[in-house]
Amino acid sequence: MQLGAPSPSPPAAQRAPTFQAHVSADARELLGALLPRRPTVRLVQQAHARLTVLGLAAARVLPHLLAVLPRIPHTNSPHDGASYSLALFQRSSSTSTFASNQLLRVLPHPLPISLFPRLPRRNPHSFTFLLCSISNHLDATGPAGSACSFLGSHVHALAVKAGAGDDLYVRNALVHFYAVCGDVGAMRRVFDEPPRVRDVVSWNAVLAGYVRASMVTAAREMFDEIPVRDEVSWSTLVGGYVKEGELEVALGVFREMVEQGLRPNEAAVVTALSAAAQLGLLDHGRFVHGVVQSTGLSVSVNVGAALVDMYAKCGCVAFAREVFDGMKRKDVFAWNAMICGLAAHGLGMDAVGLFQLFVTEGLCPTNVTFVGVLNACSRSGLVAEGRRYFKLMVEKYSIQPEMEHYGCMVDLLGRAGLVHEAIELIQGMHITPDPVLWGTILSSCKTHGLLDLGVTVGCKLIESEPAHDGHYVLLANIYAKAKKWDEVRKVRKLMSSRGTSKSAGWSLMEAQGNVHKFLVGDTDHKDSVQIYEILDMINKRLAEAGYVPDVSSVLHDIGDEEKVHAIKVHSERLAIAYGFMVVEAGSPIRIVKNLRVCGDCHEFSKMVTVIFDREIIVRDGSRFHHMKHGKCSCLDYW
């Protein structure tokens, strides 16, 4: 279509409905050609003026103008799409159902609700848009928008009264609405009510409702009943399993989807990548990446960010960087994933540098960005920078610090020996401090040998969380550092008398397409005998090189000999021994742990990297340890 040249007017005799449809189509096409994908109000105004010059009737142009407006970024200013469309609508005094429906679609909550009663004409579309507006708001505000759930059921009643209750789209919007409310009963009633007007969207909406309600088993049952499933059905199920932490199952469903010849959509890929990232299993992540490449799915912003996150969390920070640098467009998710990834790998300077680049690109950081930056500072001992960024976050970006931000700062200050400043920070918090923060203080008391303070904090912590074994261990270590052996014994006794719970530690390894899980002293593995033989061999070689086990982190009331034994079969060492069996020399042994590395295992692993010239990469509960030539990327800070 050539712009600027009005289409020739047909003779008057032909001005039947066909002509009106023709003009209408022209208005839409012209607008499409005149406007970019993300127009501004100003551009829409200019386009409007041109259409008027071309002689198109306002009543014909208006609906299409309104339809364009959702694409304008929402800014809350009087120049954003919603305000402009309302002004347009009021000025035109239009009564067309189409135009007012577009308005219901465009306007932000709660304007559609207040507009609705004044609409002279409604059709099923009107109810659909209104319900959609309510659901969106409810979804965005959570339980705080509970007034909306009342409104929604009111709209439900109105729709039924208006005879729109059997309309497929209205039904689906209602199913979605009740799903967002968390009212699975009402959701099912709408879904099951005769006449059963259903399509795959209805099924998917119910599926998503069960997922929201954390009823993934019910979701699975529904999934199995769907007559014809589409990509959304699959991706919703994958997402459901990820949400419930059933990550292996989620990846299994994704795999099944691919095996059935379906082309996974973006949502399926992103959630599957998230599952692989959370598991930390590189082979699984690579599989999903491979599916992206082989199906020709474009690496969009979302997929790119998810890939960056996956590679970083699976220990391949260099790959993550490669994907990141190759992304044409990067959103804040991508930047956050990269900054946090660098921080987790102990590359604090790179993370801070990347943050600076992020700011110079004119992007706005989020609370998560600052978690990454502060973490980076704390891991690299950048005290002045950490303080500066904490201040910047509050003062320039008006982001209220959350527990994680305080956690980073307390860690940063405590590690630098500024324990009293860290305590002042905790005492000045506007939210109730998590005991973890005091645990961090306790840990820095140990590092800096602060006996009195350590005892005060340690006793309080033990009092408030008597079942937490870490507190006893730290307190006993603090006494031990001051050579107060009587007190050490008392703490040990207290601990064993209470039988404190300790979550079982495990270590994972990927090999030949399988995942191998080890527990402490585990003999369940099919190659168990060989694993222990190798471990013996490793221990012998380490002992020859002068390695002496440090049992100070084992605090059970048992003899030293037993302690050495307990340490020798920590899950991590079993995994390393197995790594000797299955990982070819020259490739790193990759291990994923649920807990943090114990001090002695850390030393042990580092020595292994020297004596056997192997690389070991451990992802523990909070960071990565890249060990090579006897050095660790964590700089022994952990």
Added chain:
DNA sequence: CTAGGGTTAG
């Protein structure tokens, strides 16, 4: 001429 379901970071 309009509409409904799924999506990622600490």
